[in-house]
Amino acid sequence: MPFDEFFLNFFFQGKTDFAAIPHGHNGVEERMAVLWEKVVFAEKSTACKFVALSSSSAAKMLNLYPQKGRIEEGSDADIVVWNPNNLRTVSIKETSESRADVNVFEGLSVHGAPEFVVANGRVVVYEYEINPNVNHVSSLYFPF
Numbered sequence: 457m458p459f460d461e462f463f464l465n466f467f468f469q470g471k472t473d474f475a476a477i478p479h480g481h482n483g484v485e486e487r488m489a490v491l492w493e494k495v496v497f498a499e500k501s502t503a504c505k506f507v508a509l510s511s512s513s514a515a516k517m518l519n520l521y522p523q524k525g526r527i528e529e530g531s532d533a534d535i536v537v538w539n540p541n542n543l544r545t546v547s548i549k550e551t552s553e554s555r556a557d558v559n560v561f562e563g564l565s566v567h568g569a570p571e572f573v574v575a576n577g578r579v580v581v582y583e584y585e586i587n588p589n590v591n592h593v594s595s596l597y598f599p600f
Contacts (some may be wrong), residue, residue, distance in 0.1 A: 458502055460497070482556045482558070485552060486552075486559070486566065488492060489546075489566040490561055492506060492567060493564075493566040493568065495567065496568070497567045511526075511536075522560060527560040532576055533574065535572075535573070536573050537570065537573070538570055539568065540567060540568045542571070542584070543565065543569065544565070544566075544569065545564070545565045546561040546566060547559075571583070575590075
């Protein structure tokens with residue numbers, strides 16, 4: 457799944473004017489569900505390929521594998537329990553954690569959502585709700 461930070465960091469290495477960095481678009485919160493909807497739910501690929509696209513392959517592309525993208529001793533304890541039966545309609549006002557005014561996926565019906573998320577051994581999403589007690593976000597160094 458593409459995200460602004462990787463490409464902007466790659467493109468703007470050594471630049472000092474943060475204001476010169478072009479904006480991407482919102483919707484990062486919904487990108488996994490959109491991928492599930494358009495690829496797996498639409499029967500164009502499998503759940504295993506979804507995992508590869510969203511985890512293993514992405515970690516390899518970013519040179520973070522096997523720290524990320526693999527469940528194995530010594531790797532980070534990042535696990536997403538995906539519920540493929542969760543049906544919702546993307547709504548910036550009703551279903552989003554974002555504070556944006558619009559969403560590029562507004563009105564799109566999607567199946568699938570992360571019911572539970574464990575990041576670095578801590579439960580950060582429990583029954584679709586973000587755990588407010590977990591506020592530590594670790595940074596990763598991208599070794600390019």
